Amino acid sequence: MKLLEERILKDGKIFEGNVLKVDSFLNHQLDINLLSAIGEELKNKYSDCDITKILTIEASGIGVGCMVAQFFNCPLLFAKKSKTINIKGDVYTSKVESFTHKCTYDIIVSKDFLSPDDNVLIVDDFLAKGNALNGLIDIVNQSGAHLAGCGIAIEKAFQGGGDKLRAKGIRVESMAIIENMDCENSTLTFGTRN
Amino acid sequence: MKLLEERILKDGKIFEGNVLKVDSFLNHQLDINLLSAIGEELKNKYSDCDITKILTIEASGIGVGCMVAQFFNCPLLFAKKSKTINIKGDVYTSKVESFTHKCTYDIIVSKDFLSPDDNVLIVDDFLAKGNALNGLIDIVNQSGAHLAGCGIAIEKAFQGGGDKLRAKGIRVESMAIIENMDCENSTLTFGTRN
Numbered sequence: 353m354k355l356l357e358e359r360i361l362k363d364g365k366i367f368e369g370n371v372l373k374v375d376s377f378l379n380h381q382l383d384i385n386l387l388s389a390i391g392e393e394l395k396n397k398y399s400d401c402d403i404t405k406i407l408t409i410e411a412s413g414i415g416v417g418c419m420v421a422q423f424f425n426c427p428l429l430f431a432k433k434s435k436t437i438n439i440k441g442d443v444y445t446s447k448v449e450s451f452t453h454k455c456t457y458d459i460i461v462s463k464d465f466l467s468p469d470d471n472v473l474i475v476d477d478f479l480a481k482g483n484a485l486n487g488l489i490d491i492v493n494q495s496g497a498h499l500a501g502c503g504i505a506i507e508k509a510f511q512g513g514g515d516k517l518r519a520k521g522i523r524v525e526s527m528a529i530i531e532n533m534d535c536e537n538s539t540l541t542f543g544t545r546n
Numbered sequence: 547m548k549l550l551e552e553r554i555l556k557d558g559k560i561f562e563g564n565v566l567k568v569d570s571f572l573n574h575q576l577d578i579n580l581l582s583a584i585g586e587e588l589k590n591k592y593s594d595c596d597i598t599k600i601l602t603i604e605a606s607g608i609g610v611g612c613m614v615a616q617f618f619n620c621p622l623l624f625a626k627k628s629k630t631i632n633i634k635g636d637v638y639t640s641k642v643e644s645f646t647h648k649c650t651y652d653i654i655v656s657k658d659f660l661s662p663d664d665n666v667l668i669v670d671d672f673l674a675k676g677n678a679l680n681g682l683i684d685i686v687n688q689s690g691a692h693l694a695g696c697g698i699a700i701e702k703a704f705q706g707g708g709d710k711l712r713a714k715g716i717r718v719e720s721m722a723i724i725e726n727m728d729c730e731n732s733t734l735t736f737g738t739r740n
Contacts, residue, residue: 381659382608382622384615410605414576415622418612421578428576428609465575 353393353527356505357542359386360528366535370480370508378505379412379477387419390527394475394503395423397525401500403473405429405466407492409448409459409484413476416505420475429466431459431488444494448487459487461495468496479504479526482513489522501525508533509543518545547587547721550699551736553580554722560729564674564702572699573606573671581613584721588669588697589617591719595694597667599623599660601686603642603653603678607670610699614669623660625653625682638688642681653681655689662690673698673720676707683716695719702727703737712739 365373377383403424408417409431421428434457442463449456466472474488485502492499501523507514509529517524524545531543559567571577597618602611603625615622628651636657643650660666668682679696686693695717701708703723711718718739725737 375656376658377621380624380626380656382612382615382624384612384622385619387612388616411608411624411626414605414608415612415624418576418578418581418609421576422582425579427571428578430574430576430605430609432574432605462569462574464570 353390355386355389356528359383360506360530360540364540366533366538366540368535370511370533370535372506372508372530372533372540374506379415382415384419387416388422390416390505391419391421391423393527394420394473394525398424398473398500398503401473402471403500404470405472405497406475407431407461407466407472407488408475409433409488412478413484416477417475420473420503424473427465429461431461431491433457433459444491446487446490446494449481449483459484459491461491463495466492466495466497468498470495470497471500472497473500474502475504476502477505479507479514479524480511482517485513485517489517503527506530509545514545547584549580549583550722553577554700554724554734558734560727560732560734562729564705564727564729566700566702566724566727566734568700573609576609578613581610582616584610584699585613585615585617587721588614588667588719592618592667592694592697595667596665597694598664599666599691600669601625601655601660601666601682602669603627603682606672607678610671611669614667614697618667621659623655625655625685627651627653638685640681640684640688643675643677653678653685655685657689660686660689660691662692664689664691665694666691667694668696669698670696671699673701673708673718674705676711679707679711683711697721700724703739708739 504526507526701720
């Protein structure tokens with residue numbers, strides 16, 4: 353998606369350890385028009401699917417998730433990262449290792465909101481090693497819902513998570529795919545899939 | 547706002563300790579059409595203000611924040627609850643006591659995204675004692691930005707936070723104001739302000 357690639361080149365900042373900082377438009381300050389364009393593009397990609405629910409994970413997935421859900425005219429469900437007193441009753445859980453925070457945490461979704469009748473599109477801002485996506489896919493599988501596929505804003509393809517999922521037959525549509533990233537020269541290269 | 551009040555009566559659940567569970571439409575599963583209606587109503591309320599930035603706090607503020615930002619055609623900025631390796635450089639911080647999680651945490655906003663040129667509308671899903679809002683207001687004040695006011699989905703007026711802010715001259719517009727809540731009989735009463 354040209355618009356997102358151009359924005360990454362203009363405002364993204366590359367740091368050591370394969371960190372791409374896009375907090376001016378994607379995960380701290382959010383450019384709502386850009387997120388809306390991502391939502392529209394994902395609706396085009398998945399126009400053949402009758403999606404009943406968008407599933408994402410807090411916190412930065414919620415922004416892109418909302419704008420995507422608007423185009424599919426369905427609810428957004430976000431997995432929570434720790435058990436709060438406001439979530440009672442039965443939940444689906446899975447374990448996720450965080451690349452950003454260097455820790456493992458539980459993600460939780462109430463059983464009230466995912467069922468075998470659902471056709472789910474998983475959405476997130478980033479796909480690197482695929483840890484968060486694997487946790488969300490695990491939860492979809494536990495619920496018996498059908499997984500239509502994944503919709504990602506930025507895939508860091510050189511970290512391998514996206515291609516591993518595709519190799520398993522899971523549909524992954526990423527709006528910008530970064531093949532490599534060079535911190536020293538502050539350069540990156542985009543690629544495509546499919 | 548009739549639509550939100552009706553939805554609270556239909557799907558909200560009251561638990562001991564003044565907990566109103568609205569996770570089927572507001573803070574776990576999100577009804578995007580309802581959030582959009584809240585955004586439109588807040589745009590009507592603040593139509594006289596040239597808002598340059600919506601400020602909220604992760605995680606459940608992001609959903610309503612996105613839909614509000616769309617109507618104001620401005621970015622959404624969300625305060626983070628703990629320092630991550632992806633936020634570098636100078637930040638504004640404030641301390642917030644959490645009613646839900648029974649703890650105190652730091653909230654953080656990058657100095658890159660709030661300046662004296664900004665006219666800020668603070669948005670959140672809930673207003674109870676006002677702890678989160680006070681933290682966000684503190685951050686707006688630190689930045690030198692102008693605070694236009696606050697836009698809230700559900701205010702639990704009996705916990706006093708909203709009226710304390712109004713008494714200080716801060717504009718608070720809440721889409722549903724709960725005057726009292728009875729856990730035993732599962733009843734609640736709505737009120738108005740201004």
